Amino acid sequence: MTVIKPELFDSRSCIYRKHQHAEFSEVSGAAQVLSYAEQGDPATGLIDLSVRPRFGLRGPNAGAALIAAGLLHPEQPNTLTVSDDGVMVLRLGRTEYWVLALPGASADTDMDALQHQLCGSGIYPVYCHDSYTWLAMAGDNLADIMAKVCAVDLREESFAPGELVMTSLARVGGIICHHQMAGMSVFSIFSDSASAGYLWDALLDAMAEFDGIPAGQNRLLGR
Numbered sequence: 001m002t003v004i005k006p007e008l009f010d011s012r013s014c015i016y017r018k019h020q021h022a023e024f025s026e027v028s029g030a031a032q033v034l035s036y037a038e039q040g041d042p043a044t045g046l047i048d049l050s051v052r053p054r055f056g057l058r059g060p061n062a063g064a065a066l067i068a069a070g071l072l073h074p075e076q077p078n079t080l081t082v083s084d085d086g087v088m089v090l091r092l093g094r095t096e097y098w099v100l101a102l103p104g105a106s107a108d109t110d111m112d113a114l115q116h117q118l119c120g121s122g123i124y125p126v127y128c129h130d131s132y133t134w135l136a137m138a139g140d141n142l143a144d145i146m147a148k149v150c151a152v153d154l155r156e157e158s159f160a161p162g163e164l165v166m167t168s169l170a171r172v173g174g175i176i177c178h179h180q181m182a183g184m185s186v187f188s189i190f191s192d193s194a195s196a197g198y199l200w201d202a203l204l205d206a207m208a209e210f211d212g213i214p215a216g217q218n219r220l221l222g223r
Contacts, residue, residue, distance in 0.1 A: 006031040013050040014133055014196040022216060028053045028111070032103075035216040035223075044139035045215025046203055049188070050196065052134060053111040054100035056126025057118055062095050065118045071099070078164050080177055087114075088188075090164055090177060098128050102181065103217040133196035137203065138186045138220055141210040146187065148206040150176070154187070161185070170202035182222035 004024040006016035011030040013019075021038075024031040030051035057065070066089060067073050072081035074091035082088045086105025090098040099118070101111055119125075137145065143155040150169040153159065154176065164177040174191035191199050204214065 004031050011051060013048050014193045015048060015050070015200050018197070018200060019048065019214070027051055033216040035218045036214060039213070039215070042139065042211065042213045042215055042219070044137065044141060044145065044207055044210055044212035045219040046200070046207060046212060047136040047138065047215050047217055047219060048200070049103070049134040049136050049217065050132075050193075052101055052103070054098060054129055054134070055111070055115045056096065056098045056128040057123050058093070058096040058126050059123045060095060061120065061122030062097055062118075065120065065123055066097060066099075069114065069117055078166070079162055080164055080179060081162070082179055088177075088179065090175070092164075092166070092175070096126060098126070100134075103220045104181075128190075131193055132190045133193045133199070135189045135191075135196075135200065135203065136186055136220060137189065137207070137212075138181065138184050138215070139212070141212075142185055142187050145203075145206050145210055145212065146176070149202060152176075154178070156185070170199055170206075172199050172202075174199070181220045184220075184222075186220065 006012045009030045019033050022033045022036050025034050032051050072083050074081050077091050077093050080090045086102040088100045088102050146154045152167045159178050161178050161180050166175050172191050172195045177188040179186050
């Protein structure tokens with residue numbers, strides 16, 4: 001049996017070398033961390049989801065195309081929706097959207113077909129995969145942790161599930177999205193891939209006070 005490792009694939013997370021003693025599975029032609037060896041259930045976990053499938057689109061007809069494809073359409077900029085089959089749609093502006101497959105999404109194998117479907121006149125591609133790292137912080141004390149690296153108030157009364165904000169965290173520009181998985185609050189964080197290693201270390205440092213540690217996508221699935 002072949003042991004899945006990032007080095008077996010051409011597509012890799014920019015921080016794959018930081019995932020030592022991890023168990024991986026193949027996702028879209030890359031290695032996704034499932035869990036770390038001999039790790040329990042951390043109060044708060046930081047998960048690297050950078051290899052998970054996603055794409056973007058913009059243009060005057062982008063919103064109508066999402067609706068025609070049966071996807072939940074965020075009604076306002078700086079909001080997001082999550083469908084029952086695990087597809088998350090971010091609305092970053094009046095006509096710009098990102099479409100992402102969350103861990104456990106039944107749409108994993110259909111994202112290429114979905115991207116092909118969401119094209120046509122008045123729709124233009126937005127490349128948000130290789131250029132952006134995707135980290136997820138899940139569990140307890142998320143707002144307190146982020147207060148150490150971000151000036152925006154991310155407490156739930158000010159930043160409810162279904163909202164996103166474009167801001168600076170640890171002096172790096174990024175997008176923070178609030179959603180839920182397995183009954184937990186999750187902050188999905190997107191930032192320039194060139195800063196991935198620095199941001200990973202900065203977030204882990206902020207989490208240490210709250211017993212936060214690296215985790216795999218199984219943490220998001222309640223496993």
